[in-house]
Amino acid sequence: MFEVLPARSVRSDVFELAGSPGMVLGCAAGDMLRVADDGQFEVVEQGDNWCIQTAGLGHFSPESFAALRESTVLLSGMAEAPADLRFIVVTVSRRIGLPAIERVMDTWAAGIDGVEWWFGNGDHSASAD
Structure with missing residues (x-):
């Protein structure tokens, strides 16, 4: 199972989420995420x-x-x-x-x-x- 979220590319591995996830914990719309090739992510800047x-x-x-x-x-x-x-x-x-x-x-x-x-x-x- 996977979930597709709208996002805007900020740098090659950093994206700003444009929508909040329904199946993943730890992030929300407006957060900046660093996404690895294997799909793992970390919040590098929390949004509002x-x-x-x-x-x-x-x-x-x-x-x-x-x-x-x-x-x-x-x-x-x-x-x-x-x-x-x-x-x-x-x-x-x-x-x-x-x-x-x-x-x-x-x-x-x-x-x-x-x-x-x-x-x-x-x-x-x-x-x-």
Whole structure:
């Protein structure tokens, strides 16, 4: 399994991510990554965004995805998902306070059985039971 992310080449081995990953931890849109030939990467400069990843017991419904997209707009962020909605990734500026992000994510997750969410590029984590 692999994930393709939009990125801009900065130097031969450094790229600026234009999207946050849904399946990889440690980076977000706006980060500068040094990527090795084997696909391994390191963040050489952290950008301004949180990457918030979500997963559930199955695929998300179009309605739950739409609800999260609407909620993240209130945070000046965005929610994205693959066409099959097997996960959702949210990108929000680090300038938005963690309590506001946690409130939005917890409120959204409370209505969905088995959903979990976490910060994919930080040491903060949370989940909904």
